[in-house]
Amino acid sequence: MATELLYGLAELGHRIDCFFPSAGQPLPREIAEHQNVTVIWGTNVWQWNRWYSRGKFRAFATGLLTRGRASLRLRQEILRRHRHEPYDLIYQFSSIETPAVPARLTHSLPLVIHPETHAAGELRWLIAERRLGLRCQPAHVLAAVVAVMSLRALAQRNAIRRARLVICISGVFRDHLVRDYGVRRSDTVVIPNPVRLERFTTSAGTVSQPPRVLVLGRISVRKGVEDVVAVARTLLERGVNARIRVLGGPSLWSDYTKLLDDLPDENAEYAGHVAAAEIPAELARGDVLLQASKYEPFGLTVAEALAAGVPVVATSEVGAIEGVDRAVLTEVAPGDFEAMAGAITTMIANLGENTTAIRTAARREASRLFASALVCERVSQALEQLVHGSGRVPGQEPSARVPAG
Numbered sequence: 001m002a003t004e005l006l007y008g009l010a011e012l013g014h015r016i017d018c019f020f021p022s023a024g025q026p027l028p029r030e031i032a033e034h035q036n037v038t039v040i041w042g043t044n045v046w047q048w049n050r051w052y053s054r055g056k057f058r059a060f061a062t063g064l065l066t067r068g069r070a071s072l073r074l075r076q077e078i079l080r081r082h083r084h085e086p087y088d089l090i091y092q093f094s095s096i097e098t099p100a101v102p103a104r105l106t107h108s109l110p111l112v113i114h115p116e117t118h119a120a121g122e123l124r125w126l127i128a129e130r131r132l133g134l135r136c137q138p139a140h141v142l143a144a145v146v147a148v149m150s151l152r153a154l155a156q157r158n159a160i161r162r163a164r165l166v167i168c169i170s171g172v173f174r175d176h177l178v179r180d181y182g183v184r185r186s187d188t189v190v191i192p193n194p195v196r197l198e199r200f201t202t203s204a205g206t207v208s209q210p211p212r213v214l215v216l217g218r219i220s221v222r223k224g225v226e227d228v229v230a231v232a233r234t235l236l237e238r239g240v241n242a243r244i245r246v247l248g249g250p251s252l253w254s255d256y257t258k259l260l261d262d263l264p265d266e267n268a269e270y271a272g273h274v275a276a277a278e279i280p281a282e283l284a285r286g287d288v289l290l291q292a293s294k295y296e297p298f299g300l301t302v303a304e305a306l307a308a309g310v311p312v313v314a315t316s317e318v319g320a321i322e323g324v325d326r327a328v329l330t331e332v333a334p335g336d337f338e339a340m341a342g343a344i345t346t347m348i349a350n351l352g353e354n355t356t357a358i359r360t361a362a363r364r365e366a367s368r369l370f371a372s373a374l375v376c377e378r379v380s381q382a383l384e385q386l387v388h389g390s391g392r393v394p395g396q397e398p399s400a401r402v403p404a405g
Contacts, residue, residue, distance in 0.1 A: 212288075296315075
């Protein structure tokens, strides 16, 4: 998503200085060679399989600390470049809090924050699902993660109030930010995440036998993993001809894979982690996507499934379902596994009768809502409007610089 946004904004004429705290890594060619993008690396030399990165929680904690230290070093470089050629705004993607952005600079420049999640939402479900968490991880790990997320939530609540504009990836996510962090609704705009449509081809005109229900995403807190297991059991009890295929791995700080031991072998399987490059092929072989999350600011797999012509069953907490034609999407309440099973059954039946029409409509919805060019144009307009309101002379070349965490 960051690549799509960077490239799209650069193509629209924005000149971007992009700051990353890591020590450097290969970049997509379209970014590395674009004349409007300059990448500045930090000094983060954090590596896997060192004493500080052995174990998931240790890697999570030290990774946060190392990125924070490297971000602090980037402050001076941002200030130096601003003195040499003043920026028009600061555009902060993905993370709400970052020490790389000089606080004094935000007094004179508009700060735009474009977050993908928020710690208060993660924390809410860590606590709500603590019994599930304790089935999968030691109590001391859960306690430590809750403590880290509590501190991050406090830091984010303070950081986000400095923003002149918050780009929210869905309306439901905006509601969470307004409620949890006191963000003013008037300081927000809702723009979905982009999808590179050409990565996906519409599924074949036939339905698999048995029909394949895909579950893609992290196997962790708030993803509804226990509900996926319940759906599989319910479909089996009802004699529904369908097979659930679960794909994904745990996060560094939450691992619910033990819950998948309860999947019934008769109609379900856990295939483990899948590389991003393999997702289009998995979707091309799928018939229905199930997204059972209880908190999901967006849910990129929903947009990607639609791009592949795969209809979706998702909860009302999944941001990516907003505005999608209900002919290719069924919305259910979080935790209502019986409704999920019923929706899957109905969707499979509809596919059998109107396979080509449904797959074509799903692809059309992805193009209408998530095409990269369309999303980047909306982001660009929001940035332009903010800068114009700050006194920028209309007609000047747009220039946005991107400190990214």
